[in-house]
Amino acid sequence: MPVDINIQAKTEVLLEALPYIQTFKGSTFVVKFGGSFMDTERARIGVATDLVFLATVGIHVIVVHGGGPAINKAMSEALIEPVWKNGLRYTDERTVQIVEKTLNENINLSVCENIQIQKGHPIAVKGQDVFRCKRLEEDSDGNPVDLGYVGSITSVESSRLKRYLEQDYMPIVSPIGRDAEGQLYNTNADTAAAHLAAAIGARRLVYLCDVPGLLRDKDDPSSLISSISQEEVPAMKAEGIIGTGMLPKVESAINALTSGVHRVHLIDGTMPHSILLEIFTDKGVGTEIVHAS
Ligand SMILES: Nc1ncnc2c1ncn2[C@@H]1O[C@H](COP(=O)(O)OP(=O)(O)O)[C@@H](O)[C@H]1O
């Protein structure tokens, strides 16, 4: 009887995934779900399916979501003009209320709903119950900045998240912090995800964005860099290859790697099932940033 090529190819895909599934079973992955592509239903459902797949094969998944475009929209409705400095939103008293409401009441619940539709077990977690912050006073180069209620994360209270993981929930966390007095702070979601990955001892940190990964020329999708070591990053920054948008991801990636995360992935969240293709195939589809050798 002739062998069905289709069945053989499908079998090969499943078998290629087996060693990865065996290796990652019981590990923790932190996945940052960027706001830039959340408005596409296909992407939202595709990402949710992949996350539920990871959880079903025994990987503990924590999602940190963004929501920049939704915050812009809510600010515009409140007649507030967004102001950005080095990729961070200037956040006054009214804006921090809008950020909190948009992220916790709108985006977070929508991400939970999509996970639930795919038969996963999400649990909504307000970032202010996890991230301890102080006012951000310096940028990443050490220069003084005044961004209002933008927070710098000082610690992560991970015990609640660990408990949720033990109970097989998938925590969905917003990027908001608070200080000891209860003041809320807006934090960059990329930075929050990296702090969380480091604190929880994650094996992988995955950034989902709206580009194929780190590109040598950001306007040319074919210039994808498949793998780099953290020690190559300073030269790429100096050459101007890593620009606004990618900068917080790559800088946070380095901090996470330095704090014990094994590997960081930058992948295209709009590409159908990019998470599965990156994690469970030999070649991957995005960029991986690995420890200095
Ligand atoms: N070298 C680079 N490779 C890829 N993207 C880059 C690069 N430098 C800057 N970028 C920009 O970073 C953006 C991704 O970051 P961002 O818009 O903040 O996404 P998100 O909101 O999903 O976190 C890309 O859309 C791209 O414009």
Ligand SMILES: CC(=O)N[C@@H](CCC(=O)OP(=O)(O)O)C(=O)O
């Ligand atoms: C301080 C700061 O800039 N916070 C971000 C928080 C949301 C975020 O990071 O969302 P994305 O991942 O979609 O960009 C903001 O206000 O937009």
